[in-house]
Amino acid sequence: MANSDVALATARSKSGAIGGLLPGGLVIGLLAGLVAVSVVGLLLAASERTGRSIWTDPYLWAVLRFTILQASLSALISVALAIPVARALARRPDFFGRSLLVRILGVPMVLPTIVGVLGMVILLGRNGWLNQGLEGLGFSGQINVYGLSGILIAHVFFNMPFATRLLLSGWTTIPSEHWRLASQFGFNSGQIFRLIEWPMIREVAPGIAGVIFLLCFTSFAIVLTLGGGPPNATLEVAIYQALRFDFDLQRLLALALLQVVICAGVMAMLTFWARPVATDMALHAIHDRPDRVRVLARAVDGFWLALGALIVLAPLAALGSRFVTGPIFKVLSEEAVWAAAVRSLAVGLTAGCISVVLGWGLLSTARWLAVRRGKLWAARALETTASLSLVTPPLMLGAGLFLVLRTFTDPFALGLIIVVVVNAMMGLPFAVRILNPPMAQVARRYDRLVQGLGMNPIDRFRLVDWPLLRRPLALALGLTVALSFGDFGVIALFGTGQTETLPMVLYQRIGTYRIGEAAVVGGLLIGLCITVFAIIDRGVGGRATR
Amino acid sequence: MPRDRTTTAIRVDGVTFRYEEMTMRFDLKIAEGDFVMVLGPSGAGKSTLLSLIAGFDRPLDGTITLMGQEMTGVAPADRPVTTLFQEGNLFPHLTVAQNVGLGIHPGLKLNKNQHAQVSQALDQMGLAGLETRLPRALSGGERQRVALARSLVRNRPILLLDEPFAALDPGRRREMTDLVSDLAPERGLTVMMVSHQLEEVRDRSMRALFIHDGQVVADGAINDLVSSPTSSELRSYLGH
Numbered sequence: 002m003a004n005s006d007v008a009l010a011t012a013r014s015k016s017g018a019i020g021g022l023l024p025g026g027l028v029i030g031l032l033a034g035l036v037a038v039s040v041v042g043l044l045l046a047a048s049e050r051t052g053r054s055i056w057t058d059p060y061l062w063a064v065l066r067f068t069i070l071q072a073s074l075s076a077l078i079s080v081a082l083a084i085p086v087a088r089a090l091a092r093r094p095d096f097f098g099r100s101l102l103v104r105i106l107g108v109p110m111v112l113p114t115i116v117g118v119l120g121m122v123i124l125l126g127r128n129g130w131l132n133q134g135l136e137g138l139g140f141s142g143q144i145n146v147y148g149l150s151g152i153l154i155a156h157v158f159f160n161m162p163f164a165t166r167l168l169l170s171g172w173t174t175i176p177s178e179h180w181r182l183a184s185q186f187g188f189n190s191g192q193i194f195r196l197i198e199w200p201m202i203r204e205v206a207p208g209i210a211g212v213i214f215l216l217c218f219t220s221f222a223i224v225l226t227l228g229g230g231p232p233n234a235t236l237e238v239a240i241y242q243a244l245r246f247d248f249d250l251q252r253l254l255a256l257a258l259l260q261v262v263i264c265a266g267v268m269a270m271l272t273f274w275a276r277p278v279a280t281d282m283a284l285h286a287i288h289d290r291p292d293r294v295r296v297l298a299r300a301v302d303g304f305w306l307a308l309g310a311l312i313v314l315a316p317l318a319a320l321g322s323r324f325v326t327g328p329i330f331k332v333l334s335e336e337a338v339w340a341a342a343v344r345s346l347a348v349g350l351t352a353g354c355i356s357v358v359l360g361w362g363l364l365s366t367a368r369w370l371a372v373r374r375g376k377l378w379a380a381r382a383l384e385t386t387a388s389l390s391l392v393t394p395p396l397m398l399g400a401g402l403f404l405v406l407r408t409f410t411d412p413f414a415l416g417l418i419i420v421v422v423v424n425a426m427m428g429l430p431f432a433v434r435i436l437n438p439p440m441a442q443v444a445r446r447y448d449r450l451v452q453g454l455g456m457n458p459i460d461r462f463r464l465v466d467w468p469l470l471r472r473p474l475a476l477a478l479g480l481t482v483a484l485s486f487g488d489f490g491v492i493a494l495f496g497t498g499q500t501e502t503l504p505m506v507l508y509q510r511i512g513t514y515r516i517g518e519a520a521v522v523g524g525l526l527i528g529l530c531i532t533v534f535a536i537i538d539r540g541v542g543g544r545a546t547r
Numbered sequence: 548m549p550r551d552r553t554t555t556a557i558r559v560d561g562v563t564f565r566y567e568e569m570t571m572r573f574d575l576k577i578a579e580g581d582f583v584m585v586l587g588p589s590g591a592g593k594s595t596l597l598s599l600i601a602g603f604d605r606p607l608d609g610t611i612t613l614m615g616q617e618m619t620g621v622a623p624a625d626r627p628v629t630t631l632f633q634e635g636n637l638f639p640h641l642t643v644a645q646n647v648g649l650g651i652h653p654g655l656k657l658n659k660n661q662h663a664q665v666s667q668a669l670d671q672m673g674l675a676g677l678e679t680r681l682p683r684a685l686s687g688g689e690r691q692r693v694a695l696a697r698s699l700v701r702n703r704p705i706l707l708l709d710e711p712f713a714a715l716d717p718g719r720r721r722e723m724t725d726l727v728s729d730l731a732p733e734r735g736l737t738v739m740m741v742s743h744q745l746e747e748v749r750d751r752s753m754r755a756l757f758i759h760d761g762q763v764v765a766d767g768a769i770n771d772l773v774s775s776p777t778s779s780e781l782r783s784y785l786g787h
Binding site: 446450455457 | 601654
C-alpha cells in the first residue's frame with residue numbers, strides 16, 4: 002500500500018465518523034428546530050398581548066383538574082378490568098376461540114380514534130342502542146354518553162384491551178416452577194392469586210397504568226367529541242379551543258407548558274421507577290395450574306372473558322350494523338368524500354414515509370454509536386429522543402407552526418403540510434420501536450463484516466440492510482401511514498373545505514348527528530386503512546427475503 | 548514513511564485498550580509468512596488483540612504496523628488484513644458466489660473475469676458447483692470454507708482467524724486447520740489463529756502466544772510451552 006493510499010484511507014476513516022453521526026444529528030436537529038420554531042412562534046405571538054396574569058385564570062386550573070381526573074380514572078378502570086380478563090385468559094390457555102379473542106383485543110389499538118368514538122355514539126348516544134333498548138323496556142330516563150362517563154367508557158374501550166395484552170404477557174413471565182409448587186401444595190385460587198399472581202401484577206400494573214394515564218391525559222378526539230361542553234376538556238382540547246375559538250395565545254402557551262411539564266414528569270417516573278412493560282406480546286400457554294377445573298372458576302372466567310369481548314365487540318358491532326343500513330351509495334357518490342380520502346392518503350403516505358426515514362436516520366447513528374464506538378448510553382439517549390414527541394402536544398406544535406407561517410403566507414393554505422409535519426413527528430416513536438430491535442440485531446451480527454469488506458453506505462443499504470430489514474421497514478411504514486391516515490388531531494385546527502381529510506369529514510358528520518352517513522365514512526376509512534396497510538406489507542415487505 | 552524492508556508483517560507497539568474493567572497492553576512482532584496460534588482462557592483478550600490489528604477496535608495508545616505501514620486511523624477495509632469470525636461471516640440472503648464476490652467488489656459489480664476468479668476460489672476450497680446455493684443450504688464447515696474462499700479473492704497478506712472453526716466437530720475442525728496451514732505457505736500468508744484446542748495443531752513446532760488478563764505472558768514454540776511452561780497462569784491453563 003503506497004503512502005498516498007494510507008493518507009487517503011485515513012481521511013476516509015475520519016469522514017466515517019462524520020458519516021456515522023450525520024443521520025442522527027440531522028434528525029435531532031430537525032426535531033429540535035421544529036419544536037423551537039413553534040415555541041418561538043407562540044412566544045412572539047403571545048407577547049403581542051400582555052398585562053394579564055394567565056396563571057390565576059380559574060378556567061386553566063379547572064381544565065387541568067378535569068384532565069388529571071379523567072386520565073386517572075381511565076387508567077384505573079382500564080387496569081382494574083384488565084386484571085380479571087387477563088387472568089381468565091391466562092388460566093384458560095386452550096379454549097375454542099381464544100386466539101381469536103386475543104386478536105380482537107388488538108383491534109382498538111389500531112382503530113382510528115374517531116371511528117371508535119362513532120361506535121360509542123351509535124351504541125350509547127341519544128338515539129343509540131342502549132337508550133332505545135331502555136325505552137323498549139319501559140324506562141323513560143335517558144343515559145347521557147356526553148361528559149365524563151362517555152369519555153371514560155371510550156377510554157376504557159381503547160385501553161382495557163391494551164392493558165389486558167400487556168398483563169397477559171406479564172403472566173408468561175411467571176416461572177413454571179411456581180405453578181408446579183402450587184400444584185404440589187394444592188393452593189386454591191385465592192392463594193394462587195395472593196402468592197403468585199399479585200406480586201407480578203404489582204410490578205407490572207403501575208407501568209401499564211402510567212402509559213394509559215399518559216395516553217388519556219393527551220386525549221383529543223374522544224374528549225372533543227364526547228366531552229359535551231367547555232368544562233369537560235383536556236389540556237389538548239383546551240389548546241384547540243384557545244386557538245380556534247378564542248385566539249387566546251397566552252392561555253394556549255400556559256396550557257401547552259402545563260402539558261409538557263406533567264407529561265415529562267410522568268414519563269420520567271415511568272422510565273426510572275416502573276419495570277419496563279414487556280413489549281414482545283408473546284402469548285405462550287401457561288403451565289397447568291390446580292385451580293382450573295372447579296366449576297366456580299370456570300364460571301368466573303367465562304364471565305370476565307365475555308365482558309372483555311363485549312367491551313370491544315359492542316361498539317364495533319354497532320358500527321358495522323349502522324354501516325350496512327347506512328346511505329352507502331349516497332355517501333360514496335359524494336365527490337367531497339373521495340377528495341377527502343385522496344387528501345388523507347396523501348397526508349398518511351407522506352407522513353409515514355417521513356417518520357420511517359427519520360427513525361431510520363436516528364437509529365443508524367444509534368447503532369453506529371453502540372457497535373462502532375461502544376457508547377451504549379449515547380445510543381440509548383438517541384433512541385429515547387424519539388419518544389419525546391409523546392410529550393410535546395401535537396396541537397401546540399401545529400398552533401406554533403400556524404402562527405409562524407401566518408407572518409409569511411395564508412396558513413390555512415399550508416394546513417395539510419403542517420398536518421404532515423406534526424403527524425410525521427407523532428409517528429416517529431412507533432417507527433423507532435418497530436425498527437430498533439431488528440436493526441440492532443443486523444448491526445451486531447454483520448457490522449464488522451461490512452466494515453471489513455469496505456462497503457459504502459449505498460452498497461450496504463442495497464446488499465445488506467434492505468434485504469434483511471424490508472419486513473420490519475414495511476411494518477413500520479404500514480403502521481405509521483395507517484396512524485396518520487386515521488388521525489384526527491392537528492387537522493381539527495386547519496380542516497376547512499379545501500383541506501378536509503376523511504377523519505375530519507367523519508367528525509363533522511358526527512357533530513351534525515348524521516350518524517348513518519358517519520358510519521359509511523367510518524367504514525370507508527377502515528377499509529382504506531386496511532387496504533393501504535396490506536399493499537405496503539406486500540409491496541415493501543415482499544414475500545420472504547429470498 | 549519509507550517502506551520497512553524488514554520481514555516483519557505485524558508489529559504491535561505498546562498498544563493499550565480498555566474493555567469494561569480490564570486494561571490490556573500488547574507488544575509483539577510477527578514475521579512475514581509465520582503461522583502463530585493465540586491461546587488463552589476466555590475473556591483474556593485474544594479476540595480483542597485481533598480486533599485491534601484488524602481495526603475494529605481503536606487502541607487508546609500505541610501503534611500497530613502492518614506490512615511496514617503504520618495503521619493509526621486506517622479503516623478495517625483498507626488494512627492488509629482479512630478476518631474470519633466464529634460466525635456471521637456470510638450474509639444469509641446472498642448466494643455463495645455473491646458472498647465470495649463481495650471480497651472483490653463490496654458493491655458486487657463484477658466483470659466476467661472476476662466471476663471466473665470467484666469460481667476458481669470456490670473450486671480450490673472444494674466447493675465447485677455450489678455457487679448459487681444460499682448459506683443455509685450448506686454445512687457449518689462448508690460455510691467457513693466459503694468465507695476462506697472470499698479471503699483468497701481479497702488477496703490480503705495477513706489472515707486473522709478468530710476461532711472460525713470452534714463450532715465444528717473435532718474431525719472437521721482438524722481438517723479446516725490443516726487446510727489453512729497448507730494454504731498459508733502456498734499464498735505467502737501471515738496467519739494469527741485464536742484457538743482453544745491445542746490438539747488440533749499438527750505442527751507442534753509452531754509458534755504460540757499465550758494471553759492472560761490482557762497481556763502476552765508466554766511466547767514460544769508449542770512444544771516448549773507445553774513441556775516447560777514458564778508462568779503459573781500457563782501451567783493452570785494447561786492443567787498441569
